[in-house]
Amino acid sequence: MHRERLENALFRAGYLAILTFMLLPLAVVVVTSFAESGNLAFPPEHYSLVHYRTFVEETHWLLAFDNSLLVGVGTTIIATTLGVTAAFGHEIDDGRAGQVLAPLVLIPLLIPPIILGISMRVYFVRAGIGASYPSIILAHTLWATPLVYFVMRSVFSRFDWQLLDAAKDLGAGPIRSFVYAVLPNVKHGIFVGALLAFIISLQEFVMALFLSSRSTETIPVVAWTQIRQSLDPMVSVVSTFLIIISLIAIVIATIATNLDWLSKQLS
Amino acid sequence: MSGTHSSSSLPAPIARLWESLRERSRSKRALLLMAPLLVFELLLFVAPFLILLRISLTNGSQDLRYAPGTWSLSGYSEVFSTDILLNAITYSIKLGLLATAITVVIATFYAYAIWRSEGLVKSALLFSVVLPLLTTLVIKTYAFMPLLSPNGTLNDVLLSLNLISEPIQFVPGTVGVVVGQVYIVLPYAVLAIYSVLATMDWGIVEAARDLGASRPRSVLEVVVPQAMPGIIVATVISFAWSVGAYAAPGLLGDGQNKARAFALVVEKRLLTLLQWEVATAYAVVMLLLMLVSIVLLTATLNYFGGEFEYA
Numbered sequence: 001m002h003r004e005r006l007e008n009a010l011f012r013a014g015y016l017a018i019l020t021f022m023l024l025p026l027a028v029v030v031v032t033s034f035a036e037s038g039n040l041a042f043p044p045e046h047y048s049l050v051h052y053r054t055f056v057e058e059t060h061w062l063l064a065f066d067n068s069l070l071v072g073v074g075t076t077i078i079a080t081t082l083g084v085t086a087a088f089g090h091e092i093d094d095g096r097a098g099q100v101l102a103p104l105v106l107i108p109l110l111i112p113p114i115i116l117g118i119s120m121r122v123y124f125v126r127a128g129i130g131a132s133y134p135s136i137i138l139a140h141t142l143w144a145t146p147l148v149y150f151v152m153r154s155v156f157s158r159f160d161w162q163l164l165d166a167a168k169d170l171g172a173g174p175i176r177s178f179v180y181a182v183l184p185n186v187k188h189g190i191f192v193g194a195l196l197a198f199i200i201s202l203q204e205f206v207m208a209l210f211l212s213s214r215s216t217e218t219i220p221v222v223a224w225t226q227i228r229q230s231l232d233p234m235v236s237v238v239s240t241f242l243i244i245i246s247l248i249a250i251v252i253a254t255i256a257t258n259l260d261w262l263s264k265q266l267s
Numbered sequence: 268m269s270g271t272h273s274s275s276s277l278p279a280p281i282a283r284l285w286e287s288l289r290e291r292s293r294s295k296r297a298l299l300l301m302a303p304l305l306v307f308e309l310l311l312f313v314a315p316f317l318i319l320l321r322i323s324l325t326n327g328s329q330d331l332r333y334a335p336g337t338w339s340l341s342g343y344s345e346v347f348s349t350d351i352l353l354n355a356i357t358y359s360i361k362l363g364l365l366a367t368a369i370t371v372v373i374a375t376f377y378a379y380a381i382w383r384s385e386g387l388v389k390s391a392l393l394f395s396v397v398l399p400l401l402t403t404l405v406i407k408t409y410a411f412m413p414l415l416s417p418n419g420t421l422n423d424v425l426l427s428l429n430l431i432s433e434p435i436q437f438v439p440g441t442v443g444v445v446v447g448q449v450y451i452v453l454p455y456a457v458l459a460i461y462s463v464l465a466t467m468d469w470g471i472v473e474a475a476r477d478l479g480a481s482r483p484r485s486v487l488e489v490v491v492p493q494a495m496p497g498i499i500v501a502t503v504i505s506f507a508w509s510v511g512a513y514a515a516p517g518l519l520g521d522g523q524n525k526a527r528a529f530a531l532v533v534e535k536r537l538l539t540l541l542q543w544e545v546a547t548a549y550a551v552v553m554l555l556l557m558l559v560s561i562v563l564l565t566a567t568l569n570y571f572g573g574e575f576e577y578a
Contacts, residue, residue, distance in 0.1 A: 007482055015380035015392065018373060022395040025410030025450060026402065028420075032413060042413040042420045082304045089300025093293055097301050104308050110503060112511020112557075114530040115550050118537060122322060122547065123315035125332075142311050145304065174296065203403035206513050210534075220403040227409055227518065239406040246401040250394070263393050264465065266400060267458035267500075 026243055033236035040231045055237045063215075064222040067133075068202055071218055074137035075144055075201035080194040082141070083148025088182075091156040105146040116142070117210035124211065131213035139207040144197035151196065151265045155189030188256045196266075199249050203242065323547035333543040342548030351532060351549060358527035359553070360560060363510035366448040367564075370505045373449070374456035375498060379490060381457070382464040396461075400454035408447045408514045415443050415519075443519035448509050455508075456501035463497030464490070499568055503561055510557055529553055 028042045033051060035044035055061060086105075090098040108116060116139070124135040159182065167177035183190075205220040212221050219242060223235050253262050326339040346352055381392045399407060414420050415437035422434040437443045471493070475485040491498070513530035525531050529549070537546035 004482075011380070014376060015384075018377045018380075019392060019395050021450070022399055022453070025407065025414065026399065028413060029406055029410045040413045041418075082307055085300045086304035089297040092300075093297030095294050095297060097298050097305065101301055101305055101308075104312075105304065108312055110507055111554070112507055112530070114511040114513050114533065115554060118533060118546060118550050119315040119319040120311075121537065122543065123318055126318065138311055141307070145307070149304070199401050203401060205403050205405050206530075210538075220405045223403075223409070224405050224514075224518075227405070227412075231412065235409060239409065242406060243398070243402060246398060250397055250401065259390055259393050259397070260465075263397055263458055264462040266397065267455070267462040267497075 029236050029239045030243060032233050033240045035233045035236075038232050040233055040236070044233075051233045051237045055234060058234075060222065061219075061234075061238060064217055064219045067212075067216055068218040070133060071136050071140060071208075072198045072201040074133065075140040076194050076198040078137065078141045079144040079148050079197040080190065083145045083193060083197075084152050084190055087149050087152035087156055088178075090153060091159075092161075105149055108142050109146055113143075113204075113206035117207045120207060121210045131211055131216060133216055135211045136208055136216065136218070137201075139211055140201040140204055143204060143207070144200045147196050147200065147265070148193035151193040152186070152189055154265065155186050159185055192253045192256055192262065192265075195249050195253055199246055202245065319547050320551060322543055323551050325544050327542055327544050332541045339544070342542075342544035342546075343552070345542075345545045346549050346552050351545075352552065354527040354532065355529050355549075355553060355556065358524075359510045359512075359529040360556065362444065362448065362512065362516075362528070363506045363557075363560070366445055366452065366509035366512075367502055367505040369445070370449050370452050370456050370509075371498060371501050374453055374460055374501055374505075375491065375494065377453075377457050378460035378464055378494070378497070379486065381461050382467075396454045396457045399450070400458070404451050404514045407451050408518045411443060411447050411450070411519055412438060415446065438519050439521040439524070441520070441524060444512070444515045444524055447515035447519045448512050451512075451515060452505040452508050455504050459500040459504065460494055460497035463494050467493050495568065499565055502564055502568060506561060506564060507557055510553070510560075 032040055032042055032044060034047045034049065035041070036046035036048040036050060037044065086101060090101060120135065120139045121130075124130055124132075129135050163181045163185070164177055167181035168174075172180065202218075203220065204218075205224065208218045208221050209224065212218065217225075219238060223238055226235050250259075250262075322333055323342050324338055324340070325342070326334040326337040327341055328334040377392070377396075381389060381396075384392060412419070416422075417434040417436050417438075419438070421437065422431075425431045426434065437446070467490075472485050472489050475489045476482070480488065511530055512528065513534070516524040516528035517531055520528065533546050533549050533553075536542045536549065
């Protein structure tokens, strides 16, 4: 019995240590954004909102927010459309096309982003659209679509297909039967898929770095450049906003589905 | 109301024909729905790689990024004759193996803890994985600078506890790179293993314990082999991304790290020196090296996984 209690204590200490390791770095970023001084130290000596005030006044950060938003929305629209239609097609007929598609969309996720970034850069420069919004959006779509696709396959696999057949037997065309019989039952899934696509685009860094110019830089790219020049808590302010956006997304997705299901989709 | 389009009211042969037509149009419709994504993958993933491969086989050029239309192995000979390849193996592959080993051990333990916990604790543990997963790697690496630098938090704590007499330079340095890289890939590894564990029946572990296996032994001999598919996915992801690590060596590494890391070397050749044939050749060589390493790693894991199972 004594041994069991020791094992329990060690087990708990182990996972609490990892929990701390997972959350402490993000907490450090948030706390340092409230520092009063201009140098990065944790914990800060005095707290203030001075860096938030400067942040609002700096136009290049606001431009980066606009860029991120534009790229994120573009990625979300394309990735969700491609992912939902393909998953639907795969679900109604698991033919040879589906067997090619599933590994094909997965492989880009297993290749280091740096290599994808290089191949995209070379490709887009040759195509003449080098560093532009479309090139970043298309690169992010390559990264976000697999997630939407696998989320939707998991959602469709739980859908009762007799509903669709019933709608067809009642005379509805393919589009009407999708809108009235399928959509109401899978809209939560589509919403979560789209939300994840947006967050992935918002946070993606390496490909964006290789595909952006000064005027199209997204937030992570501007933050990266800033950190390389000088370390000041301004980056913490921007990071805090990004962390809060992800936090809100997780809360919304958890309400729409549940955290356990969401976690399994992300793997 | 006996709908004439319903197959049930038709004579058998016609009904069969109707069904097969319906099946065919069904698979055609499915193909039509999958076509956009297939075309997208071909244009945005397969085509760029073919062009990457083609450019790696061209000659260098003085005033262009490469000499279009030429055939040459000069890019590859540059990779093999200079210290590029040596650094790839002694630095990037080594970093990949080290980060992966640490990540997979921690991830297996944590995934097990999540699987065994319930209610609020389970939610908290899952949340601690999902939030960093959905945070940009710029923030994830940046966060370690105030923590691990010579005048950072960890050194302050160690100094005040009199455990060290002068600050240790974790950042910039290899320790910082490894810690940062583990932090970047850990969430993906945990979820890959957890999603496999979640399908497992706890009864098997209980049976092993009833038969007298100690707790650590039951985990090692029952849980680990069952979780092996997840562990393999976690290994592949951690390894591939750590070999190609860009942010961690770029921000947390010292000059040595920056001069040797694959991602930073290839970036310099591509963007600063404008030697596309060398950059693309290096990318191709690195992909092959990774592929070989991943095959070896997976085979090793499968071997040991089998070992545990029959022990």
